[in-house]
Amino acid sequence: KNQVEQSPQSLIILEGKNCTLQCNYTVSPFSNLRWYKQDTGRGPVSLTIMTFSENTKSNGRYTATLDADTKQSSLHITASQLSDSASYICVVSAWQYGNKLVFGAGTILRVKS
Amino acid sequence: NAGVTQTPKFQVLKTGQSMTLQCAQDMNHNSMYWYRQDPGMGLRLIYYSASEGTTDKGEVPNGYNVSRLNKREFSLRLESAAPSQTSVYFCASSGKVTGGRLSNQPQHFGDGTRLSIL
Numbered sequence: 325k326n327q328v329e330q331s332p333q334s335l336i337i338l339e340g341k342n343c344t345l346q347c348n349y350t351v352s353p354f355s356n357l358r359w360y361k362q363d364t365g366r367g368p369v370s371l372t373i374m375t376f377s378e379n380t381k382s383n384g385r386y387t388a389t390l391d392a393d394t395k396q397s398s399l400h401i402t403a404s405q406l407s408d409s410a411s412y413i414c415v416v417s418a419w420q421y422g423n424k425l426v427f428g429a430g431t432i433l434r435v436k437s
Numbered sequence: 438n439a440g441v442t443q444t445p446k447f448q449v450l451k452t453g454q455s456m457t458l459q460c461a462q463d464m465n466h467n468s469m470y471w472y473r474q475d476p477g478m479g480l481r482l483i484y485y486s487a488s489e490g491t492t493d494k495g496e497v498p499n500g501y502n503v504s505r506l507n508k509r510e511f512s513l514r515l516e517s518a519a520p521s522q523t524s525v526y527f528c529a530s531s532g533k534v535t536g537g538r539l540s541n542q543p544q545h546f547g548d549g550t551r552l553s554i555l
Contacts, residue, residue: 328479358543367441367527367546368480413479424495425544427479 327351328428330414336434341404345431347397347414358415359388359399362430368413371399404435439463443528443547450518450554458513458550460528468531469511470495470544471503473524480527486511518554526550 328349337343349357356375360368372381372388374397380389385402401408411430418426444459462469467488472480472495482495484503492503500522502514511530515522527549532542 365548367529367548369546370543373543415479424482424485425480427481429477429479 327418327426328414328416330412330428330431332431333429334432334434336436337404339404339406339435339437343401343404343433345399345401345412345414345433347399347428349395349397349414349416349426349428351416351418351426352395354416354418356417357388357390357397358417358425359386359397360413360415362411362413364410371412401433404433406435406437409433409435441528441530441545441547443526443550445550446548447551448553450515450552452518452520452554454518454554455514455516456518457515458526458528458552459510460512460547461510462528462530462545463509464530464532464545465508466530466532466545467508469505470529470531471501471511471513472527472529473497474527474549475524483513483526520554522552523554524552526552 331346356373358373359371362368371383371386374381374390376392387400390397411432413430414428416426441462470485471483474480481497483501486492486505489508504512527546529544529546531544
């Protein structure tokens with residue numbers, strides 16, 4: 325079983341709408357949780373990094389939340405744009421693996437006009 | 438500002454051939470990594486180098502070797518390519534290692550090498 329599960333697998337929304345992507349993880353203890361955006365044919369780009377003591381972190385229209393008790397994180401995208409079409413990847417940094425990163429499979433978001 | 442540069446971008450090999458994937462970063466980062474990304478799966482760590490002169494195995498090292506040539510460059514070698522190694526390979530780098538563990542800073546990725554093995 326993957327230690328980092330993301331849902332939904334894919335999502336289509338209209339431009340201008342908001343959406344929320346989910347991440348559940350079993351990695352414990354962890355040092356930080358990250359969200360990356362990966363455009364088609366490109367490498368992942370970091371959006372946010374949260375330590376276990378942080379509940380929320382924003383980067384422009386992207387807001388990540390973290391509940392370390394339930395081992396859940398979400399990424400909220402506000403007022404979506406066509407350029408938000410990408411794969412969004414949740415990543416947990418695991419202490420027991422020397423802080424190596426454990427990657428989710430990603431949620432593919434398509435924003436249509 | 439190039440960041441992390443990977444070459445080649447695409448490659449097709451026959452089973453049993455060898456090749457080296459190149460990676461260079463210009464951010465003066467200490468740590469560098471090699472990942473593979475397969476459909477429906479998260480990125481998986483092949484090898485990493487916490488600092489110049491050191492390399493360590495990741496989650497899926499079998500069939501690969503690496504060389505940290507200097508602080509800027511980290512190469513990945515497939516000695517005898519197999520169809521199971523068809524994948525997209527990403528190199529990444531990050532800042533200073535603290536306390537002997539990998540950095541908590543963001544990793545910066547290249548745009549990948551798409552490798553097909555027939």
